[in-house]
Amino acid sequence: MRKIITVLFLVTFGITNAQQAFKGKGDSKINIGANLQDGGSGIQGSADFGLGENFSYGFVFTYLLGVDEFSGIYGANTYADEKPEFQDRFDTKFRINANLSSVIGVKELDVYPGLSLGLHNFGGHVGGRYFFTDGFGVFTELGFPIAKYSDNKDVFDHLNNQVTFSIGASFNLD
Template structure:
């Protein structure tokens, strides 16, 4: 996973140096990411999530993040279900100005998140792990890149602790 992470960072950095137009992020932007996790911190299930951020200056945006994962471990007629929900406030620093990325299609960013995670476990035997499984506060961090096909629609990839996954990709929308 570290090799993939480093490879993507190098690729995005090199790609950013190739183009010269206008930066892809400004303080008036409202950003929505909707995506799926390409893996999970847990045994099964496909996490999906969304984040929304609003620019507060030409380099920083703030907003929130939601992540959801549910998986059914049922076997041999026994129902067992695990659910993880992450709700967080998050912020991002957009590196285009710092790295002199002047491409209107590329947005490179990273930042922290602080939130609350809710775990639940239910089975046919009345079992419930509730808070015993780790519900509570969490701190996350993300690094990402977006490529916009036009002024409003693009794709994104985020790596780090972004909920129940450490890699998410999907649709990026700018308002």
């Protein structure tokens, strides 16, 4: 019972003291969190910078820490305990976002769909940030590829060309 009361208190405190999630031009945010996807999990970091009332640009990187090894036949090749190399685990992207907090009328919640151009593909993402204080909040994001750059059918080609889910902490830099 004590745990339930504590959780309810924290949620109530967080909602009543929530801050504006996206302020527009000059706004700077950093997200750090976990990246979850089929075949591996890792870390994601991103930075977004406001250009206008509802528009921002930024950068995102992901690195897969835990990746499933592969043993078996893939294409015409046979693999035994094959591990991905650095370029299979790492991705970085330039992105643009449409920040919709002022459009939807909830200043504490920033919902941001966008497009990204990365090392492995052209893709999109949909995310959300909620700030509990002026400097700290949480984020979640769903990323997806739209077009891959190559037809390479390497055994680990799918790692950076699939739907990803990220969740973590968000920090306000201004």
